[in-house]
Each structure stands twice: as structure tokens, then as C-alpha cells.
Amino acid sequence: MSAFLEVRNVTKVFGHGDNATVALSDFSYEINEASPSITAVAGESGSGKSTLARLLLGFIDPTQGEVLYRGKNLKSLSNQERQQFRREVQAIFQDPFGVYNPFYKVDHLLKTPLKSFKLASSRTDARQQIEAALDTVGLNPGEILGRYPHQLSGGQRQRITIARALLLRPRLIIADEPVSMVDASLRATILESLLKLNREFGISFLYITHDLTTAYQIAERLIVLYQGTVSEAGGVRPVIRDPQHPYTRLLISSIPTPDPNQHWTDEAVVVPGDQVEAVITDGCPFAPRCPHVMPECLTEMPPLFRSKEAAVACYLYRDAPQVPDRNLTAVLGAIGTKGASPAKSSVSVGSMTR
Amino acid sequence: MTRTGTAGNAGETLHVDDLHVQFHTPRGVVRAVDGVSFDLLPGERLGLVGESGSGKSTIALALLRMIKPPGRIVSGKVQLGNDDLSTISDDDMRRMRMARIALVPQGAMNSLNPVTRIKHQLIDTMKAHGAAPDSGPKERLETRVEELLESVGLKQEVAERYPHELSGGMKQRVCIAIAIALRPSVIIADEPTSALDVVVQRQIMQTLGAVQKRIGASVLLIGHDMGLMAQFVDRVGVMYGGKLAEIGETARLFAEPRHPYTQVLISSLPSFDRESQFIKIAGQPHSPLNPPSGCVFHPRCPHAFDICPRVIPELRTVGPQQVVACHLYDEANGGTRTPNERMSAVAPSGR
Numbered sequence: 001m002s003a004f005l006e007v008r009n010v011t012k013v014f015g016h017g018d019n020a021t022v023a024l025s026d027f028s029y030e031i032n033e034a035s036p037s038i039t040a041v042a043g044e045s046g047s048g049k050s051t052l053a054r055l056l057l058g059f060i061d062p063t064q065g066e067v068l069y070r071g072k073n074l075k076s077l078s079n080q081e082r083q084q085f086r087r088e089v090q091a092i093f094q095d096p097f098g099v100y101n102p103f104y105k106v107d108h109l110l111k112t113p114l115k116s117f118k119l120a121s122s123r124t125d126a127r128q129q130i131e132a133a134l135d136t137v138g139l140n141p142g143e144i145l146g147r148y149p150h151q152l153s154g155g156q157r158q159r160i161t162i163a164r165a166l167l168l169r170p171r172l173i174i175a176d177e178p179v180s181m182v183d184a185s186l187r188a189t190i191l192e193s194l195l196k197l198n199r200e201f202g203i204s205f206l207y208i209t210h211d212l213t214t215a216y217q218i219a220e221r222l223i224v225l226y227q228g229t230v231s232e233a234g235g236v237r238p239v240i241r242d243p244q245h246p247y248t249r250l251l252i253s254s255i256p257t258p259d260p261n262q263h264w265t266d267e268a269v270v271v272p273g274d275q276v277e278a279v280i281t282d283g284c285p286f287a288p289r290c291p292h293v294m295p296e297c298l299t300e301m302p303p304l305f306r307s308k309e310a311a312v313a314c315y316l317y318r319d320a321p322q323v324p325d326r327n328l329t330a331v332l333g334a335i336g337t338k339g340a341s342p343a344k345s346s347v348s349v350g351s352m353t354r
Numbered sequence: 355m356t357r358t359g360t361a362g363n364a365g366e367t368l369h370v371d372d373l374h375v376q377f378h379t380p381r382g383v384v385r386a387v388d389g390v391s392f393d394l395l396p397g398e399r400l401g402l403v404g405e406s407g408s409g410k411s412t413i414a415l416a417l418l419r420m421i422k423p424p425g426r427i428v429s430g431k432v433q434l435g436n437d438d439l440s441t442i443s444d445d446d447m448r449r450m451r452m453a454r455i456a457l458v459p460q461g462a463m464n465s466l467n468p469v470t471r472i473k474h475q476l477i478d479t480m481k482a483h484g485a486a487p488d489s490g491p492k493e494r495l496e497t498r499v500e501e502l503l504e505s506v507g508l509k510q511e512v513a514e515r516y517p518h519e520l521s522g523g524m525k526q527r528v529c530i531a532i533a534i535a536l537r538p539s540v541i542i543a544d545e546p547t548s549a550l551d552v553v554v555q556r557q558i559m560q561t562l563g564a565v566q567k568r569i570g571a572s573v574l575l576i577g578h579d580m581g582l583m584a585q586f587v588d589r590v591g592v593m594y595g596g597k598l599a600e601i602g603e604t605a606r607l608f609a610e611p612r613h614p615y616t617q618v619l620i621s622s623l624p625s626f627d628r629e630s631q632f633i634k635i636a637g638q639p640h641s642p643l644n645p646p647s648g649c650v651f652h653p654r655c656p657h658a659f660d661i662c663p664r665v666i667p668e669l670r671t672v673g674p675q676q677v678v679a680c681h682l683y684d685e686a687n688g689g690t691r692t693p694n695e696r697m698s699a700v701a702p703s704g705r
Contacts, residue, residue, distance in 0.1 A: 044551035045522075153638050154406075183405035184578065185635035188622055192634070210551060213624035240626055254552040256581030258623040260605040264556055264585055 002071030003030035004171055004204070005056060005089065009325070010065035012051050012228075024048040024055070025228045025301075026065070028327040031204050033171055038198055038205040039332065040215035040236060042251075043225035049208045052225075053176045056206065057091055087117050090165035094177040096157035100149035106160055107145050110134075113168055133163040136200075137193040155186030162193050166201070173197070176208045191218050212255060216240050221332045224248050227285035229301065233328050234310030235335045244312040247286045284313070292316055306331070365570060366435035366454070366539040368394040368417070373430030375409070375416050382643045386412040386425065388596035391669075394540060399566070399573045401583040401604075403619075404593030407642055410576045411460070413593075414544045417574070418457055419447050434540065452483035456538040456571075458562070460545040462525040466517040472528055473499050473513035479532050502531040505568070506561050523554035530562055537569045544576045559586055580623055584608060589675070592616045595640065595650035598669065602676035612678040614655045649681065657682055 012024040025048075031039070043049045054060045055067055058074045067074045069085050077085060093099055100109060110130045113119070120126035131141040137159040149157060158178060165173050175194060179187045195218050197203045209215050215222055215236060222236040224245070232245040243249045256264070284290070287297040296302075296315055304311040304323035311323045311331040323330055375387035387409040394400050404410045415421050417432055419439060432439040434455060439447065451457070459465040467475055476499045499513055506527040517525055526546060533541055543562060547555040563586065566573050575587055583590050584604060591601040592613065600613040611617045615635075622633040637654040640646055646653050652662035659681070667679045 044553065156638065183639070184580075184619065184622060185405060185639070187624075188634045213626070216626055217624050250553055254556040256552070256556070256579060256585040258581040258584045258608070258620070258625065260584045260608050262584075264560070 002068065003329075004033040004070060006030045006068040006071075007052070007056065008066050008068060010055060010062040010067060012048075012055060012060065013063040022228050023051040024225075026326055027052065027230065028065075028325060028329070029223070030327075030329040030333065031172055031206070032333070033204070036198055036202040036204045037221055037335070038195075038207055038219040039221040039223065040207045040209060040219035041223045041225060042209055042212055042215050044210060044251075046227065047225040048228040049210075049225050050176055051228075053091070053174050053206065053208050056174055057089060058085070083117070087168045088171045090168055090170040090173045092158075092161050092165055092173060092175040092178045094180055096154050096161060096181065097149075099161055100157065102149055105146055105148055106152065106157075109160065110164055110167065113164060117168060119168070129167060130163075133166045134160070136166060136196065137163045138189060139163065153186070154182050155189060158182055158186075158190055159193055162190070162197070166197060166203075169201075170203060172204045172206065174206045174208070177210070178207075179214060180209070180211065187214070194218060212240060212252065221335050223328060223332070224251065229285055230304065230311065230313055230326070230328065231286065232310055232312050233304075233331055234308075235332075238308065239310055242308065244307050244310055244317065245286075245314050246290050246292055246316075250289075284315075304328075304331075365396045367396055368455070368540050368572065368574075369431070369433040370394075370413075370417070371431040371433070373413065373416060373432065374428040375412050375421060375425060376428050377425045379424055379643075384642045385596050385645070386642070387416060389430075390593075390596075390598050392591055392598065392601060394572050394574055396539070397567075397570055397572055398589065399563075399575065399587040401575045401577065401587035401590045402593055403577055403580060403583050403590055405578060405639060407595075407639060408593040409596040410578075410593050411544055412596075414457070414542050414574070414576050417540075417542060418451055418455060449483060452479055452533070452538065453536040454538050455540045455542065456533040456536070458526075458529050458533045458541060458543040458546045461549055462529040462546075463517075463522060463549065465529060466525060468517050470516070471513070472503075472515055472517070472520075475528070476502060476513075476532055476535055480535050483536055498535070502535055503528075505534070505565055506531045507557075521554075522550055523558060526550065526554075526558050527561060530558070530565060534565050534569055534571070537571070539571055540574065541566060541571050542574045542576070545578070546575075547582070548577070555582070580608075580619065592619065595645055596642075597650060597679060598677075599651065599680070600676070600678045601669075602673070602678075606673065606676055610673075610676075612672050612676060612683065613651075613680050614657050614682070615651050618656070649679075 007027055007029050010024060010027045011022065014021045014023055041049045041052060055062055061075065069077065072081065111126060114126050114129065120129060134141045134144055139156065139159055144156065144160065179190050182190060191214060194205060198205055207215060207219055219236045222239045223233040224231050224239070226247050232239055232243065232248045239248065240252060243252050283298040283300055284302050287293050290297065294315055302313045302315050304313050304326050305317035305320040306323055307317040307320045311328060371391050373387050373390045377384040377386055390413060402410045402413060416427050421427055427440065430440065439450065477495050480495060480498065500510055503510060503512055508524060508527050512520065512524065520528065546562065547558050550558060559582065562573070577583065587604055589602065590604050590607050592599045592615065594615050600607065600611065600616045607616065608620060611620050618633065618635045622635065635654055640650065640653065646663065648663040648665050649667050652658040655662065661681050667681050669677050669679045670683055672678050672683050
């Protein structure tokens with residue numbers, strides 16, 4: 001059976017000639033319906049994480065490789081299939097202020113999808129579905145319906161966009177930085193709504209973020225991107241607690257821990273990323289900043305090695321077996337839902353870094 | 355007004371006393387900053403943390419007297435050393451900015467002039483806010499630019515570049531260089547890393563810390579990230595609804611938060627140590643046009659009791675260097691009453 005959504009050897013290049021930028025390079029991953037999972041894709045700006053989201057949503061086409069929906073290339077879907085794809089794959093975006101038309105009441109945003117996809121048999125049915133969806137994300141329909149967007153807080157608006165996605169009974173929701181513009185006190189509420197949709201409705205998530213702490217809270221799988229390439233992928237706990245790739249280690253040790261007794265280590269004795277001048281075209285993109293750089297790092301992109309249940313693109317692990325065809329499904333596919341992975345201990349961030 | 359604009363004023367205390375800033379909008383008056391007082395001691399790093407709308411950025415602008423209409427500083431006193439910033443003339447205030455009280459702005463990408471080389475942005479700042487506008491031969495200014503760029507970890511070539519040729523982190527370093535150009539005694543950093551990645555954020559904060567130490571300035575760090583506060587500041591002030599809810603020494607505030615808002619804020623921080631659970635703060639932030647009566651936090655407070663909706667709590671000292679505005683600590687309640695079980699009323703929703 002083919003995967004629900006598959007990214008196969010996808011490369012995306014923006015611009016051409018001297019101005020070409022490889023936003024995503026040879027990326028392969030599958031999202032299966034049978035085991036609804038939450039995969040976090042983490043990286044800095046420019047890592048290619050939003051490019052991946054746009055490729056999966058069919059907003060942009062890959063330069064090489066293909067995105068397959070139920071085994072069929074997104075480009076060759078029939079109208080009917082495309083309609084189904086649009087319903088089954090939903091998106092939640094970063095900015096809960098930008099997605100609303102200020103002239104319409106929020107009801108409009110919720111009614112339109114039901115109308116477009118003919119999912120409601122009557123007005124009463126539509127109303128009931130909308131109320132149920134709002135209820136699921138923890139909003140009181142009476143307080144929400146009939147209001148204009150400016151009358152609602154950022155947290156409420158973001159939850160309405162989640163309710164809107166839920167109305168279409170999707171199989172996959174691509175959430176691109178859904179909490180980065182929401183205040184701390186409301187962040188937990190939104191993440192909890194996402195988790196609930198995963199648990200109760202079997203919806204898979206691709207959770208795109210720059211914030212590893214929220215990824216740790218809701219995801220079970222983690223893919224760390226660096227300049228368009230996968231630097232490390234694996235279960236969210238093992239990768240965050242025992243990062244293998246020098247970049248992942250730097251990234252995790254840089255997170256400001258909310259504990260005054262646990263200070264930033266000065267371990268990051270690397271070239272600051274904002275001052276790297278040489279751009280590596282063939283080798284490992286992290287090489288110019290890497291404290292362990294070796295000659296081969298500069299000439300050839302490292303393959304993904306299988307180290308401690310994770311996939312690591314680094315020659316430090318050259319003795320480990322390679323991940324065939326750089327396909328992350330081989331590494332991540334087996335990592336189940338979060339409830340089933342009880343390995344919980346209290347390891348501190350400080351002790352994870354070497 | 356003897357020292358206005360003189361560079362090299364390290365060692366001054368910034369007193370903020372009962373500051374009120376209001377925005378008069380067509381729909382009503384917003385009390386963005388509603389009676390905030392604190393001292394920033396020489397060489398100290400103080401953090402002001404709060405959610406959007408808590409008034410923290412408004413304080414930054416008010417200290418620099420850069421509030422724009424419909425906003426207005428209604429009352430309160432801001433004193434730096436011997437000078438009262440609330441009463442000096444606009445010209446004197448302009449000379450005061452950058453020379454004695456400097457700003458590292460939020461979003462460095464938008465605060466540099468896109469058509470001016472970095473070198474000239476630094477020189478212009480020094481000339482515009484320096485004691486004698488045209489002082490010093492050209493070479494001396496250029497040497498100073500080199501020193502400044504070096505001190506924030508940038509190469510000399512950067513002087514000749516335009517902002518669009520630099521990364522976000524480099525631009526923020528330039529902004530730090532501009533802020534320290536005249537050796538101010540106070541650096542106000544308003545979310546200086548909010549648009550940057552964690553790795554760059556750490557480098558920028560470490561750079562800011564290093565230059566601050568070198569020139570002996572104090573730093574007021576404004577932000578929303580408790581993690582960054584834990585890593586950088588000596589004391590933290592927690593803002594809610596335009597008021598200081600609590601202010602205290604960083605380690606103590608994290609170990610023993612007293613205000614119910616601080617308590618939930620700290621317990622809701624995502625952490626790798628804890629098995630993740632979602633601890634939420636009940637309810638929504640109030641509308642700034644229509645704040646609740648009494649304690650502004652009472653509608654969301656797990657410990658609210660009869661007096662809270664009626665009386666605005668005063669700031670009172672509850673421990674060494676720890677000040678809290680909460681009725682739980684009123685003298686009538688034994689002065690040091692603590693919530694019986696810190697998180698008792700906030701149900702964590704398990705996963």
C-alpha cells in the first residue's frame with residue numbers, strides 16, 4: 001500500500017545560475033495514515049523547513065524528485081483527487097492575525113470550508129459541526145461566533161484556525177510555527193489542542209518549528225534540518241537528550257534553559273554562523289562552523305549514518321551502517337505514538353551536551 | 355544639566371518612580387504602564403518580562419522619552435544619576451540618548467538605514483549624540499568605528515558594507531556597536547534577539563554581556579523568554595497588565611516565585627527535564643481598554659479571594675530583594691502567607 005503522503009528524493013532550488021539557492025536537498029520521508037504520528041521538523045531560518053511545508057501542500061513544485069499523494073504525483077492529480085487532497089491535507093500557519101479577513105465575522109472562516117467541500121447537509125448541521133469543532137479546541141462557541149477577528153485574542157484566533165482545519169476531517173495537518181506568535185500563557189492550550197486532534201481523531205501532524213522545546217512537548221519524531229539538508233533525525237527524546245551531530249549539539253546547548261543554575265556552556269567554540277563566508281557547495285553545509293571538521297567534510301556531502309537509533313549526516317559516524325537512499329522513513333517509521341514510548345527519565349539539558 | 359551628553363558615564367543609577375504611560379485611543383484610555391517603579395543599579399542586569407500588552411516595551415520607550423502620540427507619559431519620574439529625564443528639555447534629552455541611555459532595538463533589520471554604509475551609521479550616531487557634534491578628526495572617528503566593530507566580534511570589512519549585505523545576527527551586532535559607541539551608563543535592550551535563531555541568540559547575548567561588562571554599563575533587558583532571563587539577568591521584574599507583579603533576584607525568583615502569575619509562568623515553561631504536561635493559565639488576557647477592577651490578574655488567578663476584585667495590591671517586600679504585588683502577602687494575612695500548595699488550583703492536564 002502506498003503511503004498517504006510521500007516525499008521522494010526531493011530537491012528544491014530557488015533562483016538559477018549564480019543566484020541559485022538550494023532550499024532543500026534530496027529529502028525523502030513518508031507519512032502513513034495507519035500510524036498517526038507527530039513529526040517535528042526543526043531548524044533555523046533558512047534551513048528549508050518552510051520550503052518542505054510548501055512542497056507538501058503543493059504550493060510549490062520540487063526541482064527534482066516528487067511528492068506523492070496516495071501514490072500519485074501531486075502534479076498529476078485529477079480534479080476530484082486534488083479536491084480530496086485539499087480536504088485531507090490541512091495547514092495551520094504562524095500568524096493568527098494574517099489569515100483572517102477583517103471585514104468578515106469569524107463564522108465566515110468556519111462556514112466557507114464546509115460549503116466548498118459540501119460537508120454539511122443543512123444550516124443546522126453546519127452550525128452543529130462548527131460548534132463541535134470549536135468545543136474540541138477548547139473554545140466556547142457562544143463567545144466566538146458572531147465576533148470579528150479584532151475582537152479575539154491571538155490564542156483564540158489560532159485555535160479557530162485549528163477548528164477550521166478540523167472541520168474538514170483531514171488526515172494530515174501541516175502546522176508551520178503555530179505557536180511562535182502566541183504568548184507563553186496560551187501556548188500550552190494550543191499545543192494541547194494539536195495533541196488532542198492527533199490522539200482522538202488520528203490526524204498526523206508535521207510540526208514545523210524553530211523551537212525544540214515545544215517539539216519535545218508534542219512530537220514523537222524529530223527531523224533537524226540545516227541549510228536544506230537533514231543533519232539528524234530520530235525519536236524526539238533520544239535526539240534531544242543525546243544529540244549526535246555537532247550541529248544538533250550546538251543547537252540544543254544554545255537553548256536558554258529557564259533555570260538560573262544551569263548556564264549556557266561555553267562549549268560552542270565554533271565560528272559564529274553569521275560570519276561564515278565560504279559557502280560549501282559539495283560537502284557538509286555545517287563544515288565551516290564545525291569544531292570536528294575533516295578534509296572529506298569539505299568535498300562530499302556525508303550520507304546518513306545510523307547511530308544510536310538516529311540518522312546522522314556526519315563523518316564522525318562513518319563506521320555505522322548507512323541509511324539506504326537517505327530515506328528517513330527507515331529510521332522514523334518505527335517510532336510510534338508518544339503514549340507507547342514510556343522511556344522517561346529526568347536528564348537535564350546541561351548533561352546532554354559534551 | 356552639567357553632564358548631559360558627556361560620554362563615559364558608567365556608574366549611574368536609573369531610578370524609575372511611579373511611571374504612568376497612557377494611550378488615548380478613540381475607544382478609550384489604555385493604561386499601558388500603570389504605576390511602575392524600579393531601580394537599575396550601576397552595572398546591573400535587570401530583566402523585564404511579560405506577555406504582549408503587558409507594557410514592557412512601552413517602559414523602554416518611556417525611559418528614552420520616545421513615546422509617540424496617542425501615547426503620553428502621564429506622570430512619574432525617571433532619574434538617571436543627577437538628571438531628571440522627565441523634566442529636561444527635548445534638546446537635552448536628545449543628547450542624553452545614546453550618550454548616557456542607549457537602545458538596542460527590537461528587529462535590527464528595520465532599525466538600520468538601508469542606504470548608508472555601516473561606518474557612517476556609527477559615525478552619525480556619535481556625531482548626533484556626542485557632546486560636541488563635530489569633535490575629533492575624521493581619522494579618530496574611523497579608528498573608533500574599528501574598535502567598536504571589533505568589540506562586538508565583527509570584521510573591519512563590515513564598516514564598508516550596507517545593511518542588506520549582512521545577516522540578521524551581524525545587523526544586531528552593529529546595533530550593539532551603535533548602542534555602546536558613546537559608552538552609555540544604561541543600555542536598554544528591547545527583545546534584542548527575538549528574530550534570531552537560538553545559536554545566534556546565544557552569541558549575541560554573550561557579546562552584549564561582554565561589552566556591557568567592559569564599559570561598566572547596566573542593562574535593562576526587555577523580553578518574553580524566561581529562559582533568556584535565567585541565562586542573562588541578575589534580577590527579573592515580571593509585568594502583567596501594565597504593572598509589576600513581582601521583582602526579585604533571578605535565582606530566587608525562579609526557585610521561589612511568590613506571585614501566582616509568576617508561579618504559573620514558571621511552571622508552564624517547556625523543559626526537557628520534566629515529563630511534558632501542559633500547565634495552562636486559565637482564561638484570556640483582559641482587554642487593555644477594560645482592565646479588571648482590583649488586582650488585574652484576579653480573573654485568571656487560582657488563588658483569588660474576596661479582596662482581590664476590590665483592592666489594587668501594593669508592592670510589598672516578602673524576602674531579601676523580593677517584592678510582590680499580591681494580597682496573599684498582605685499583613686492582614688500574616689505578611690508572608692504563601693499559597694498552601696503552589697500549583698494546587700492549576701490542574702495540569704496530563705497527556
